[in-house]
Amino acid sequence: MLLTLKAKLYPAVEQKKKLVDTMEQFNNACNSISKIAFELKCYNKFKLQQKCYYDIRKEFNLPAQLAIRAISKVVESYKIDKTCLHLFDKFGAIVYDQRVLSFKGLDKASITTLEGRIVVPMVYGSYAKLKMSRIKGQVDLIYIKGDLYLCIVVDVPEEIPLTPEGVLGVDMGVVNIATTSDGVIYSSDKCNEVREHFSKLKSTLQSVGTKSAKRHLKKISGKERRFKTNTNHIIAKQIVQVAKDMNRAIAVEELTHIRSRTTVKKAQREQFGKWAFSQLKLFLEYKSKLIGVPFVSVNPRNTSRECSVCGYIDKNNRTSQAEFKCLDCGHTEHADYNAAKNIAARALVNMPIAVCPKGNLNRKPTPLVVGY
Ligand SMILES: [Zn+2]
Incomplete structure (x- = not known):
C-alpha cells in the first residue's frame, strides 16, 4: 500500500535560506517555462526541453536536474488544463527525484540546492521503523508557514487480513x-x-x-x-x-x-x-x-x-x-x-x-x- 509520509526538515539557518532560495528560483523558472509553453502551445516534455533548457539554466542558475524537474512540473500542470496560462506560487513545491534528493539513513536528507547539495536533519511521526528502501518515486519539498517538509511516498507492507468472526x-x-x-x-x-x-x-x-x-x-x-x-x-x-x-x-x-x-x-x-x-x-x-x-x-x-x-x-x-x-x-x-x-x-x-x-x-x- 502506498502512503505519503510527511517529514519535517530541521535545517540550520543558512541551510534554510538555501532551500527557500532554491524554491523561489525553481518556481520563477517554472513561470518562465510556462509562458514559453503557453505561447508556443508546446506541452511535450522533450520538445519543451529542446526549446528552453539551456536558456532556463542560464537565466535562473538552476542545476541540470532541477531545470528538468521544472520543465516536468510545467508539463504536468498543463496536462490538466491547457486553456489558460499557468503561474506558480513563489514557494510552490519542488518535485525531487532520486537524482537530486537522497536519504542518508533514517534521519537525514541530502537535497540539491542552487549552491550544491546539503544534508538536512529530518523528523517524521509514524512508521519510524520504515526502511528507506521502501521509498517509491518522487519526493515533494513543500514550504508551509515558515517550515519545510518533505512529502515522501512509501510502500508500506499490509498485514495479512485476519479471518473475521464478525x-x-x-x-x-x-x-x-x-x-x-x-x-x-x-x-x-x-x-x-x-x-x-x-x-x-x-x-x-x-x-x-x-x-x-x-x-x-x-x-x-x-x-x-x-x-x-x-x-x-x-x-x-x-x-x-x-x-x-x-x-x-x-x-x-x-x-x-x-x-x-x-x-x-x-x-x-x-x-x-x-x-x-x-x-x-x-x-x-x-x-x-x-x-x-x-x-x-x-x-x-x-x-x-x-x-x-x-x-x-x-x-x-x-x-x-x-x-x-x-x-x-x-x-x-x-x-x-x-x-x-x-x-x-x-x-x-x-x-x-x-x-x-x-x-x-x-x-x-x-x-x-x-x-x-
Ligand atoms: Zn422493527
Whole structure:
C-alpha cells in the first residue's frame, strides 16, 4: 500500500535560506517555462526541453536536474488544463527525484540546492521503523508557514487480513462523527465547539481589518482543519483496534452521497462535513490494512430507515435526528446506533462468517458517548 509520509526538515539557518532560495528560483523558472509553453502551445516534455533548457539554466542558475524537474512540473500542470496560462506560487513545491534528493539513513536528507547539495536533519511521526528502501518515486519539498517538509511516498507492507468472526459496523455523520455497532458514539460536540470558536474569531478579525488582525487570521487558518484531521486519526485508530481485538472486519457505507439526516443547514458546514467523512473513511481503510483488519463498504440505501430488529423500512421510523422508533415492531433506540447495526448486518450477509447476523448484533447496551 502506498502512503505519503510527511517529514519535517530541521535545517540550520543558512541551510534554510538555501532551500527557500532554491524554491523561489525553481518556481520563477517554472513561470518562465510556462509562458514559453503557453505561447508556443508546446506541452511535450522533450520538445519543451529542446526549446528552453539551456536558456532556463542560464537565466535562473538552476542545476541540470532541477531545470528538468521544472520543465516536468510545467508539463504536468498543463496536462490538466491547457486553456489558460499557468503561474506558480513563489514557494510552490519542488518535485525531487532520486537524482537530486537522497536519504542518508533514517534521519537525514541530502537535497540539491542552487549552491550544491546539503544534508538536512529530518523528523517524521509514524512508521519510524520504515526502511528507506521502501521509498517509491518522487519526493515533494513543500514550504508551509515558515517550515519545510518533505512529502515522501512509501510502500508500506499490509498485514495479512485476519479471518473475521464478525463485523463492526461504523455509521458516519455530522452530529455524531462515528457510531459503531457496539454502541460507541463519537460525538461531534468538541469539533463543533472548535469550529464555532474559530468562525467567531475569524469574523471578529475580519471586521477589525488591521495589519495585525490579518496576520492573526493567517495564523489561525487551517487550525480547525488540523484539529479535525487529528480527531479523525484518533477515532479511526480506536475503531480499528477494537475490530482487531475481537477478530472482526470493519464495515462502512459507500460514500456516494452525504447523509440526508444531517440537521446542519449551512452549505459551508456540509462541505466541511463531506470532506471530514471521506477523510475518516480513508483513515479507517488504511489503518485497517496496516493491521490486517478486513474493510468493506456496503450499499448505504435506507440504512437509517431500516429497523435493525425486524427489517421494516419506513422513513417515519426515524422520529428525530437522534431517535429511531420502528413503526412495525416498536423497537426503539439511538438512530445512529441502529444504522451502524444495519451496516454491519449488510456486510455480514456478503461474508463467509459463521454467525447469525441479527443474533450477533442484537445486544442492546446503552450507547457510550466518547467526547469529541
Ligand atoms: Zn422493527
